[in-house]
Amino acid sequence: MQNTTKxxxxxxxxxxxxxxxxxxxxxxxxxxxxxALNQALESDQEIYLVTQREIxxxxxxxxDLFPIGTICTVKQMLKVPGMSVVKVLVEGVSRARTLxxxxxxxxxxxxxxxxxDIPEKRTFAKTQAxxxxxxxxxxxxxxxxxxIATETLIGVLDSEDPGFVxxxxxxxxxxxxxxxxxxxxxxxxxxxxxxxxxxxxxEMEILNIEQQIAEDTRGEMSKSQxxxxxxxxxxxxxxxxxxxxxxxxxxxxxxxxxxxxxxxLAPEIEEKLLKELSRLAxxxxxxxxxSVLRTYLDICIDLPWNERTKNVTDINxxxxxxxxxxxxxxxxxxxxxxFIAVRQLSPDMKGGVLCLVGPPGVGKxxxxxxVARATNRKLAHISLGGVHDExxxxxxxxxxxxxxxxxxxxxxxxxxxxxxxMVLDEIDKLxxxxxxxxxxxxxxxxxxxxNNAFRDNFLEIPVDLSDVLFxxxxxxxxxxxxxxxxxxxxxxxxxxxxxxxxxxAKNYLVPKQRKKHGLTASQLKISDEALREIISDYTRExxxxxxxxxxxxxxxxxxxKIAEGSxxxxxxxxxxxxxxxxxxxxxxxxxxxxxxxxxxxxxxxxSVGGEVLDVEASCMDxxxxxxxxxxxxxxxxxxxxxxxxxxxxxCNILGIDxxxxxNKDIHIHFPEGAVPKDGPSAGMAICxxxxxxxxxxxxxRDVAMTGEISLRGRIxxxxxxxxxxxxxxxxxxxxxxxxxxxxxxxxxxxPMVRSSLNFIATDHIDKILDVALIRTAQHSEEPKPHKPIxxxxxxxxxxxxxxxxx
Numbered sequence: 001m002q003n004t005t006k007x008x009x010x011x012x013x014x015x016x017x018x019x020x021x022x023x024x025x026x027x028x029x030x031x032x033x034x035x036a037l038n039q040a041l042e043s044d045q046e047i048y049l050v051t052q053r054e055i056x057x058x059x060x061x062x063x064d065l066f067p068i069g070t071i072c073t074v075k076q077m078l079k080v081p082g083m084s085v086v087k088v089l090v091e092g093v094s095r096a097r098t099l100x101x102x103x104x105x106x107x108x109x110x111x112x113x114x115x116x117d118i119p120e121k122r123t124f125a126k127t128q129a130x131x132x133x134x135x136x137x138x139x140x141x142x143x144x145x146x147x148i149a150t151e152t153l154i155g156v157l158d159s160e161d162p163g164f165v166x167x168x169x170x171x172x173x174x175x176x177x178x179x180x181x182x183x184x185x186x187x188x189x190x191x192x193x194x195x196x197x198x199x200x201x202x203e204m205e206i207l208n209i210e211q212q213i214a215e216d217t218r219g220e221m222s223k224s225q226x227x228x229x230x231x232x233x234x235x236x237x238x239x240x241x242x243x244x245x246x247x248x249x250x251x252x253x254x255x256x257x258x259x260x261x262x263x264x265l266a267p268e269i270e271e272k273l274l275k276e277l278s279r280l281a282x283x284x285x286x287x288x289x290x291s292v293l294r295t296y297l298d299i300c301i302d303l304p305w306n307e308r309t310k311n312v313t314d315i316n317x318x319x320x321x322x323x324x325x326x327x328x329x330x331x332x333x334x335x336x337x338x339f340i341a342v343r344q345l346s347p348d349m350k351g352g353v354l355c356l357v358g359p360p361g362v363g364k365x366x367x368x369x370x371v372a373r374a375t376n377r378k379l380a381h382i383s384l385g386g387v388h389d390e391x392x393x394x395x396x397x398x399x400x401x402x403x404x405x406x407x408x409x410x411x412x413x414x415x416x417x418x419x420x421x422m423v424l425d426e427i428d429k430l431x432x433x434x435x436x437x438x439x440x441x442x443x444x445x446x447x448x449x450x451n452n453a454f455r456d457n458f459l460e461i462p463v464d465l466s467d468v469l470f471x472x473x474x475x476x477x478x479x480x481x482x483x484x485x486x487x488x489x490x491x492x493x494x495x496x497x498x499x500x501x502x503x504x505a506k507n508y509l510v511p512k513q514r515k516k517h518g519l520t521a522s523q524l525k526i527s528d529e530a531l532r533e534i535i536s537d538y539t540r541e542x543x544x545x546x547x548x549x550x551x552x553x554x555x556x557x558x559x560x561k562i563a564e565g566s567x568x569x570x571x572x573x574x575x576x577x578x579x580x581x582x583x584x585x586x587x588x589x590x591x592x593x594x595x596x597x598x599x600x601x602x603x604x605x606x607s608v609g610g611e612v613l614d615v616e617a618s619c620m621d622x623x624x625x626x627x628x629x630x631x632x633x634x635x636x637x638x639x640x641x642x643x644x645x646x647x648x649x650x651c652n653i654l655g656i657d658x659x660x661x662x663n664k665d666i667h668i669h670f671p672e673g674a675v676p677k678d679g680p681s682a683g684m685a686i687c688x689x690x691x692x693x694x695x696x697x698x699x700x701r702d703v704a705m706t707g708e709i710s711l712r713g714r715i716x717x718x719x720x721x722x723x724x725x726x727x728x729x730x731x732x733x734x735x736x737x738x739x740x741x742x743x744x745x746x747x748x749x750x751p752m753v754r755s756s757l758n759f760i761a762t763d764h765i766d767k768i769l770d771v772a773l774i775r776t777a778q779h780s781e782e783p784k785p786h787k788p789i790x791x792x793x794x795x796x797x798x799x800x801x802x803x804x805x806x
Contacts, residue, residue: 005099008048008071009036010108014055017180018070019167020092025076028086030058035107037077037088045074048096048112051177051184062101068115068185071096095184117163118187130193131165137200138169144207148172163189166196175199213237253281259301269461273300296398299405300459303412308419308467312376313344321374326363327504332356332491336371339469350466353446355427355485356473358493361543364473365425367493371471372421380411385426390436393445395458405458408445408465419467427484428474439481446470446487494722495542495610497750498535498730505531509548517555522569524558526551529574537577537584542723554580594701595774598693601704602685603728603736604677605720610727612704614671615682617689622665630670633678639709640668643687646713646765647694653766656694666690681718683709684737687765688772697773704728705737705772713765717741725753734758737768 011033018024028034040047050069052060076089096112103109135157142148156168170183179199186192213236260273276293283290312318318340322333335354343349356364365381372379384407387393395406404410411422430439445451445465453462470488477485496504506528514524534554539546557580558570572580604613626644628637644666651658660666668686670677684707692699706724708716717739728736729752740763746754762768769775 004114005111006046006048006071006096006114007102007109007111008046009039010048010050010065010069010098010101010110011036012060012065012108013049013051015051015177017051017170017177017184018049018072018090018092019171019184020070020094021164021167022092022171023075023089024092024171025087025089028088029084032059032105032107034086037074037086039107040074041077046093047072047074047090048098048110049090049092050098050110051181053178055177065098066181066185067098068181069096069098069112070094070184071112071114095187115187117189120188120190122190127162127190127193128160130190130197131160131162134165134169134193134197134200137197137204138173140204141173141200141207144204144211145174161189162193166192169200170196173200173203175203253277256280256297256301260297263301263305265305266462272461273297292398292403296458299413300461303409303463304416304418307417309377309417311340311343311347311419312374313340313347315340315344318374322367322370325370325373326367327507328496328500329363329367329493332367332493335489335491336374340375350448350452352448353470353472353488355477355480355488355490356471356493357475357477357490359475359495359542361541361545362493362496363543364493365423368421368423368471368473371469375421375469377469378415378417378420380415380420380422381425382407382411382423383425384438385429386431387429387438388431390438390441391457393438393441395456398458398460403458405456406441408454409456409459409463412463412468418464419469421469421471424470424472426474427472428476428479430479439484442484443487446472446484448487494748495726496544497726497752498532499752500750501535501544501547502528502531504544505535505547505551509544509551513548513552513555517552517559519555519559519562523562524555524569525571526554527571527573530572530577533574533577534581537586538581540586550581557581595698596701597696597698598689600685600689600692600699600772601701601728601731601733602682603704603706603724604679604682605723610720610723610725612727612731612733613677613682613685615685615689616669616671617686617693618667618669619660619664619690619693620667621663624661624663625665627665627667628669629667630673631676632670633676635680636670636678636682639680639683640686642711643683643690643709645711646687646709647690649711650713650766654691654695654769656691660694664694666693680708680716681706683707684715684765684768687713688769691769692773695773697775699772700735700774702732702734703737703772704731704733704735705768707737707739707742707762709765715739715763715765721745722749722753725749725757729753729756735760735771737762737771739763 011028013026016024016026028037036047048069049072050065053064053066054060057064071093072090073093074088074090078087080087095115095117097115099111099113101108101110138156139153142153152172156165159165159168166183166186166189170180183192183196183199186195216236256277257274260270260277263270265273276297280290280293280297283293315337319333319337322336326333339352356367358364369379369381371377387407391406393406393408395409396403405413408422412418412420415422424442427439427442432438445454448466451465451468454465455462472488474480477490510526510531511521514521534550535547538550541547554572558572561567561570578584598617598619600615600617602613602615604611626641628640632640644661647654647656648658648661650656651660657664668689670682684705687709688699688705691697706718706721708718710716721738721742722745725736735758737760740761743759743761746759760768760771
């Protein structure tokens, strides 16, 4: 046969090999394979069949296909009604070699070259001997297996073609597809016959061993042992292979039984475990069900059912432990001390659920770890950020492959105690999708009224979580479902003041980083003024995480100088920070140099603390348009519209042209337009800015304000007052105007902030016009002296790309 090149549709076979001159029927299911068959039927019914290297791949690449295949003719194709399976009958024509894959979709097309047999110079007698040897082995194979029909044997007895005999036998016996491919790829007929003789001889040896194993097994079994047939068969197989003895079944069952009884569990739980043990004893050794039951029993037995740590009820010791680990945080420390005091008076009190809410870096997770140390409880830390599968919380059913308990049970295994402190970190970052809502799965675990019988999907037995002290952490409660939030006692951790950061740095961060970098107190000294400079000019955060990184950077620089020998010790003072840490990352805000018209200081809350948010209003001749810019959210836009509507109702009192909404265009802008801003508490600032612009009255530059405004001018309460007032202090503000309903929140503000600022509470916009505006024809062009603020504390700039909420 001359070598010819063809372009044919290609069908990838999984575990099947087709030989020339043979008929074969098989099922086709993959869409691209069905498409290739349809194309073959529409043309000349020729198709190129190639075996995949790996059976599991649905879309094989070029390297996943063997290079040699078979050109076949499609004899018949039948679609099964109601199914996507197509039954096809093909006849092999000739071997072929793949030259190139020219198309991948909707079906594979390949350019192939015929690969005819290569003649060999062998004696006729040797060839006939090989044929007879192969036929004898084929006959023995048929006798042992009993799966080959007599007609199949007759079909090859009269053939004297060694290539045909080899192909015919290979097609009709059981071999791995890789072995069959070796036969297909052999171009020399006699060598092909020799190869199949070797493969068939090896297969006969395996069949004889299997038969001998079956006979040995039957001889060893008695009538009473028939239920353990597979177990004994595995023992014989292992003995034939020279392996180790399999563990004795009855002894293993007895060991499980003793472990279950030793746990002294509740009758319901003990009965369940013994029932599962009984099922395991009836399973054949090595079955998939027995593996599932062993895993289940192992996990149940390993749970710390009766393990509990002795709680510390010494209040003074617990208070000292908390003070040693954290500076400030008095509110949460007091709550933990109260919890310990109650346990001292009522030892049988069950655990609780605390939710620590605050911005990043303020110590939520670390305070939870300190609580475990202060109460002498084991710690189980579970991170929930990004979890979106309900089974992560409650576990999978044990019938699934690879099933394991949920994270709550895994936390008990981790702590090896039934009364640990279980920290559920980032509970506000839970997500939900088609796999369920993990937040809903937590409802039972965090409900102290019913978590004494928490049921995990894997265990299917009640587990008592009532002694567990759950501590959850979150940056915000906005994304926590109400039903879940209702089960937790929320404790807010607010931002640190600059003075608090200074004390934390001196007492905790600097010693920690010195030790971490191998430095002693005499080798590295950082003055208070230098720490204040780092806080104000190099960090912008509500916590101290970035501050710790900057201190670590200073420690590295000092370690380098000491290691090089240029210095024996390093002292960082005010003014040396730039040399150590480089250029300042944040610039100090100089504020307004004069009282200006239409320019107001607002106050805003961000995830990294408070900030001063300027509001600019400009008025020009027009047709009454209201323009709002600065990347504002819908709520802030509505606040601006409400402020303008209120001004329209008070034009005569405010001395404003009543027709301004017809002949004037008003533009309200919030600087730093790339930063998203939203929230209602800028309403008061917007209203004052527009009144100032329309009336031509300057706004006091040392006054800041925050509050939501209604259509009638009422000032309504806002949130984040502590952070906002700290931002006002840093910016050199003298007076802060707040809603009257927020006056009670002043008790939560740092005493230094309260003493440095003049707070004015109001319930209506009319009452603060004389405070915010300079109602005189002439106003000072020179800047007024500012009140003193924190020593050496800088004015922190606004965060880059942070969501700002007013």
